[in-house]
Amino acid sequence: MARYVVYRVGMAVPLFLGAALLIFVAGHLAPGDPVQTVLGDHYTPAAGAVLRHQLGLDRPLPVQFARYLGDLARLNLGTSYVNPGLRVADLVGHALPISLRLAGLAVALAAVVGVLLGVGAATARRTILDSLIQVGVVLGLSLPSFVTAAVLVYLFALRWPLLPVAGWGAPANYVLPVAVLAISPVAFIARIARASVGQALLEDYVRTARSKGLRASRVLFRHVLRNAALPVVTTIGLAFGNAIVGAFVVEVVFNIPGIARVAINAILQRDYTVLQATVLVYTALFSLVNLMVDVSYAYLNPRIRY
Amino acid sequence: MFLRVVAVGAMLLVAAVAAGPAPGPANGQAPAMFRTPLNGEPPTLDPYFAVDSASAPIVFLMYNTLVSLDSTGRLLPQGAKSWDVSPNGLIYTFHLRDDMYFHSGRKVTAADWKWSFERMGSPALRSTVGSVVVAGIQGYDAYQNGASGIAGITAPNPTTLQITLNPARRGGFLNRLAYYAAVVVDKDAVQRGGNGWFATQDAGSGPFVFKEWAHNDHLTLASFPRYYAGAPRIAGVSVPIVTESQTQLSEYLANQLDFIQVPLGDYQRISADPTLGKQLLTYPRAQVLFLGLNPRVYTAFKDARVRRAFAMAIDKVKISKTVFFGFFTPANSIVPPGIPGFYTGYKGLPYDPAGARKLLDEAGVSGKLPTLSIAMNPFTPVSQMMAEPVAAMLKQNLGVDVQLQKTEFSNFIANENKRTVYQSFMTGWSADYLDYSDYLDFLLYSTSPLNRQSYESADFDKLVDQANAAPNDAQRIAIYHKAEALAVTDAPMVPILFSQFAYLKKPYVQGLQTTPAVNGWLPFSGVRIVK
Numbered sequence: 001m002a003r004y005v006v007y008r009v010g011m012a013v014p015l016f017l018g019a020a021l022l023i024f025v026a027g028h029l030a031p032g033d034p035v036q037t038v039l040g041d042h043y044t045p046a047a048g049a050v051l052r053h054q055l056g057l058d059r060p061l062p063v064q065f066a067r068y069l070g071d072l073a074r075l076n077l078g079t080s081y082v083n084p085g086l087r088v089a090d091l092v093g094h095a096l097p098i099s100l101r102l103a104g105l106a107v108a109l110a111a112v113v114g115v116l117l118g119v120g121a122a123t124a125r126r127t128i129l130d131s132l133i134q135v136g137v138v139l140g141l142s143l144p145s146f147v148t149a150a151v152l153v154y155l156f157a158l159r160w161p162l163l164p165v166a167g168w169g170a171p172a173n174y175v176l177p178v179a180v181l182a183i184s185p186v187a188f189i190a191r192i193a194r195a196s197v198g199q200a201l202l203e204d205y206v207r208t209a210r211s212k213g214l215r216a217s218r219v220l221f222r223h224v225l226r227n228a229a230l231p232v233v234t235t236i237g238l239a240f241g242n243a244i245v246g247a248f249v250v251e252v253v254f255n256i257p258g259i260a261r262v263a264i265n266a267i268l269q270r271d272y273t274v275l276q277a278t279v280l281v282y283t284a285l286f287s288l289v290n291l292m293v294d295v296s297y298a299y300l301n302p303r304i305r306y
Numbered sequence: 307m308f309l310r311v312v313a314v315g316a317m318l319l320v321a322a323v324a325a326g327p328a329p330g331p332a333n334g335q336a337p338a339m340f341r342t343p344l345n346g347e348p349p350t351l352d353p354y355f356a357v358d359s360a361s362a363p364i365v366f367l368m369y370n371t372l373v374s375l376d377s378t379g380r381l382l383p384q385g386a387k388s389w390d391v392s393p394n395g396l397i398y399t400f401h402l403r404d405d406m407y408f409h410s411g412r413k414v415t416a417a418d419w420k421w422s423f424e425r426m427g428s429p430a431l432r433s434t435v436g437s438v439v440v441a442g443i444q445g446y447d448a449y450q451n452g453a454s455g456i457a458g459i460t461a462p463n464p465t466t467l468q469i470t471l472n473p474a475r476r477g478g479f480l481n482r483l484a485y486y487a488a489v490v491v492d493k494d495a496v497q498r499g500g501n502g503w504f505a506t507q508d509a510g511s512g513p514f515v516f517k518e519w520a521h522n523d524h525l526t527l528a529s530f531p532r533y534y535a536g537a538p539r540i541a542g543v544s545v546p547i548v549t550e551s552q553t554q555l556s557e558y559l560a561n562q563l564d565f566i567q568v569p570l571g572d573y574q575r576i577s578a579d580p581t582l583g584k585q586l587l588t589y590p591r592a593q594v595l596f597l598g599l600n601p602r603v604y605t606a607f608k609d610a611r612v613r614r615a616f617a618m619a620i621d622k623v624k625i626s627k628t629v630f631f632g633f634f635t636p637a638n639s640i641v642p643p644g645i646p647g648f649y650t651g652y653k654g655l656p657y658d659p660a661g662a663r664k665l666l667d668e669a670g671v672s673g674k675l676p677t678l679s680i681a682m683n684p685f686t687p688v689s690q691m692m693a694e695p696v697a698a699m700l701k702q703n704l705g706v707d708v709q710l711q712k713t714e715f716s717n718f719i720a721n722e723n724k725r726t727v728y729q730s731f732m733t734g735w736s737a738d739y740l741d742y743s744d745y746l747d748f749l750l751y752s753t754s755p756l757n758r759q760s761y762e763s764a765d766f767d768k769l770v771d772q773a774n775a776a777p778n779d780a781q782r783i784a785i786y787h788k789a790e791a792l793a794v795t796d797a798p799m800v801p802i803l804f805s806q807f808a809y810l811k812k813p814y815v816q817g818l819q820t821t822p823a824v825n826g827w828l829p830f831s832g833v834r835i836v837k
Contacts (some may be wrong), residue, residue: 032716036723038349041735042357042434043723044755050432082349083521085502091521157560165556167546168523255548255557257523265347265522270716 001298005291012287016280020072023279024065027272034081034270055081068276078273082265088277091262096281098168099251099258103243105178110185110243111236117186118193118232123220125198133190140187145246149180149253166255177254181246185239192235196228203227229300237293241286338541340815340833342565343548343557347522351504353489354426354433357738360547362486363825367527367543368409369489369510370534372400372419372467373480377819377828379644379740381480385414385490385511386467395777396476400467406534408492409508409515416461422490424455435487438738442475442482442774477774477782481646481741486824488739513538513831522547539817539834555810564815564835567826568808570688574631576810587809592644592737592822594637594745595692597680597730597800598759604678604729611669613797617655618662619703622802625695630803634688637801640790641745644822645737647783654794654801659703666704677707681722683733684715692802693732722758731758734805737823742786746770750793761798 035048035057052058056067071078077088121133156176157165163175200206201224209219247260259278266274298304348361356365374384383389386400406414423443427436429450440446445457458470471479482488495509503509508516513535514527525545529538548554551569558566568576568586576582599616601607607616622636638654641647666672680697682689690712697708711728713721721727737744748756752767769789776782794801807826811818817832 030717031720032714033720034716036720037716039434040358040719041756043719044434044437047432047434083347085350085505086521094520095522153556158556161560165560165562166548166553167557167562252550253553255546255550255553257520257547261522261549268714268716269349 001295005295008287008291008294012284015287016283017069019279019283020069020276021065023276024068024272025061027270027275028061028064030270032270034272037269038082054084057081068273072280077277080271080274082269082271082274088273091274092259092277092281095257095259095262098256099244099247099260102174102177102181102247102250102256102258103240105174106181106243106246107185107236107240109178110182110189110239113182114186114189114239115193115232117190119197119220119225121190121194122197122201133194137187137191137194140183141191143183145180145184145249146253148183149176149250152176152180153253166253168254168256173254173256177250177256180254181243181250184246185236185242188242189232189235189239193228193232196231197224200224200228226300230297233296233300234293237289240289244282244285338835339544340540340542340565340830340835341544341546341563343546343554343563344525345547345551346549347547348525351508351516351519353487353491353510354431354435357435357487359825364525364527364545365489365510366486366512366824367514367829368508368512368516369491370406370414370512371486371488372483372490375484375740375821375823375828377821379646379822381484385419396471396473398469398471398479400469402465402467403534404465406511407532408495408511409530410492410495411532412492412494413464414490414511415464416467417464418493419467419490420455420459420461421493423459424449425491425496426488427456435485439482439485439488442471442477442479444470444472446472474771474775477776478741478743481739482743485739513829514543517542533831535831538831540830543830558810558812561812564812565818565827566810568810570630570633570686570691570808573633573808576808582810585810585813587811587820588633588806589820589826590642590644590822591805591807591826592642592740593734593805594640594642594801595634595688595732595734595803595805596637596640597692597696597732597802598728599730599798599800600725600728600759602726602760604676606669606671606675607730609669609671610796611665612671612675613800614655614795615662615665615669615704616700616706617794617797617800618658618665620696620699620800620802621657623657625692626803629691629695633808634803634805637804638794640749640793640799640801641742641786642737642804642822645740645742645745647742647779647786649787649790652787652791652794655797662703673705675704675706677709679709679711679729681711681713681718681728681731683718683731684713686734688734688805689732696732696802723755725758725760740823742783742790743770743774746786746789746793747774750798759798761793761796763792763796763798766792766796 035051036043039047056064080086080088080091117133121130124130153165153176156163163172167173206219206223209223247258248264251258251260252264259281262274263278266278344360344363346360348364349358350356350361351364353365353369356362370385372385374382376382385402385406387403389398389400391398402416408414423440425431426433427440427446427449440456443456443458445453449456460468462468490511492509495507496503499507513530513533515530517528518526524547526542528542529540531537548557554563554566555569555572557563577586599607599613606612626632626634626636639649639652641649680693682693693710697710700706700708722731735745735749747770748754750757750761750766751770752762766789769785773782773785773789776785809826814835814837816834816836819828819832820826821828
């Protein structure tokens with residue numbers, strides 16, 4: 001297992017290099033120019049040339065990339081092009097924990113609620129409860145987050161002013177964004193859990209357990225859930241990715257100073273250094289989540305060995 | 307095992323909530339803070355570079371200019387108590403306040419103004435503010451070529467600042483001094499702070515002091531007790547960075563903000579609302595929205611008759627009424643109302659489809675014009691709202707097919723600057739400082755970097771030069787009117803609408819003063835919160 005983890009972490013290095021190269025090339029090939037974006041209507045060729053030189057953007061692309069990699073190797077993410085007084089590491093260091101907390105909460109909530117709903121639906125198959133949960137699942141999967149966000153803000157912040165509309169800092173600020181981020185993963189997890197538990201309930205060992213005279217709850221918890229867990233854990237891993245991507249909408253709508261807002265600003269302003277850093281952060285997050293899911297398989301199912 | 311997954315999830319949930327809030331402002335600020343949002347993260351807070359819509363308002367609150375503007379656009383003394391002008395109009399002697407202090411507690415003196423203006427015009431710094439404010443001062447050109455300072459600025463004693471102007475470029479000097487970025491800065495703070503000195507402090511003497519800047523989240527300014535006009539009557543200004551206008555509106559409705567700009571799409575609903583309608587403030591903005599025609603890419607525009615025909619085929623009144631519900635008004639001239647010397651009564655080019663078609667016939671291009679593409683500035687939805695009816699009118703009145711080109715801001719501005727990409731572009735221009743030169747010199751003078759229409763008219767340039775050398779304002783404005791009429795008839799750009807500001811202000815906010823320039827308000831030094 002330890003060897004496998006080391007191997008996977010080692011594989012992350014070429015992955016990072018590839019991601020860094022891709023985003024560097026894509027950023028520079030995209031139309032638009034950070035210098036002119038920063039100077040806006042006050043751009044003049046002379047002022048532009050000075051800023052371009054200061055930022056090192058007048059050097060050949062391979063030189064810029066080599067310098068970038070060199071800085072990266074020394075864990076120096078550089079400073080923002082748009083706001084040269086700002087270190088990218090500080091920007092990311094401030095924004096990332098916010099997004100992680102948001103995504104972590106959303107996934108935790110989705111795991112709890114989704115599993116409960118899925119198991120409920122599977123054990124109550126073809127009842128009203130099952131149908132209601134199924135309808136909820138379809139709604140949760142089909143409603144885009146900007147719609148659910150607007151509806152929840154209208155209901156719980158404006159119609160009944162129980163929660164703040166937007167902002168960040170107080171515990172109450174978490175409720176609506178986490179709820180919005182969790183809706184789609186809840187539906188997703190519930191669906192997979194229902195199918196997977198439903199499948200396990202039909203297995204021979206369940207019949208055997210029942211015929212041994214075990215209580216229904218014991219059959220469920222001891223035999224069914226354990227065997228139904230693998231696909232659900234995979235889904236929870238995917239839900240984390242979902243929550244990270246969903247933050248692009250949620251952080252803007254709820255005005256949360258997380259990494260997605262940083263990334264959006266960087267894309268719009270062609271702030272290359274910040275953009276590259278955010279892409280690397282996303283690459284790291286997704287690699288880590290995949291690794292954790294893979295490792296958890298071995299923990300959940302002793303037959304799996306790496 | 308399944309239970310374990312659920313239990314771990316539940317524990318994570320509890321742990322994350324118990325971990326408590328991340329650093330940031332608490333909701334529900336202290337009552338005496340005035341809360342108004344910014345639309346984006348400011349790229350800088352160095353006043354000589356803070357000329358974008360996110361940085362300018364913050365700098366505006368922390369710094370002082372030599373002269374300022376009141377809400378009608380009239381010049382007022384600020385750093386200077388008064389001034390004398392020599393009979394030839396070239397030497398300005400400013401008598402400075404001796405009760406103005408930097409936020410460090412040090413008194414502002416004439417030497418500080420001299421140092422600030424020289425920093426602003428420094429060839430090493432290359433601030434565009436310098437080229438607006440101090441370029442007309444005697445000795446500016448020598449300073450660009452290596453002289454140690456601007457010879458035309460002297461400080462004979464701590465409360466006297468004397469400025470001698472270059473006769474050829476004297477125009478609008480006081481209006482330029484009232485540019486919100488033409489401020490005095492504290493040399494000690496700038497030099498001590500090094501690169502990026504503005505990230506953790508300010509160097510101003512204005513009513514509010516820099517307190518905190520949480521990037522992408524909020525800025526906080528505290529009131530300055532030693533402000534020369536008296537300490538502000540609010541504890542400070544709390545400025546969350548809220549990029550979505552709809553979120554701003556929701557926060558206002560939920561009493562999390564006191565003062566916001568109204569999204570245009572919500573204007574009608576808000577003005578009809580019995581409660582919100584009373585909180586709505588509308589007033590003219592010194593902004594012209596126009597269609598720029600680029601002869602370098604759409605060669606038919608090389609002929610002024612073709613450009614004029616396009617201008618005459620656009621029904622501005624109809625666009626104003628049907629698309630902007632009369633809130634934005636038709637623009638007959640380039641320079642909007644609110645700018646001193648506004649060309650009252652000028653009719654501009656008429657809406658005359660038959661006359662327009664005749665002009666195309668005369669130019670020999672009737673029925674032969676290729677499809678025109680109009681690039682739209684994506685900064686606000688307004689450009690698209692104007693471009694759509696314009697496209698229909700050009701098709702209907704001139705038979706020209708029009709394609710609308712949508713792109714994002716970074717790309718738009720880069721292509722606009724290249725001048726070889728867009729055939730035409732729908733955009734706007736708002737006043738940095740309230741003066742004719744802010745429009746005609748910048749947008750249409752042949753060598754101006756902002757002349758994105760590539761307009762080249764020797765007659766127009768000559769008139770602008772004459773205006774800048776005019777001995778007094780009356781003559782200057784008269785010459786500018788001639789230049790403006792020439793540009794309107796020549797039609798390198800088609801002015802379409804003048805815009806207005808629409809703000810929502812809570813009833814408990816009193817003493818807020820508005821202006822047609824910048825963001826639409828004057829520094830909140832007189833604002834009170836009366837709950």
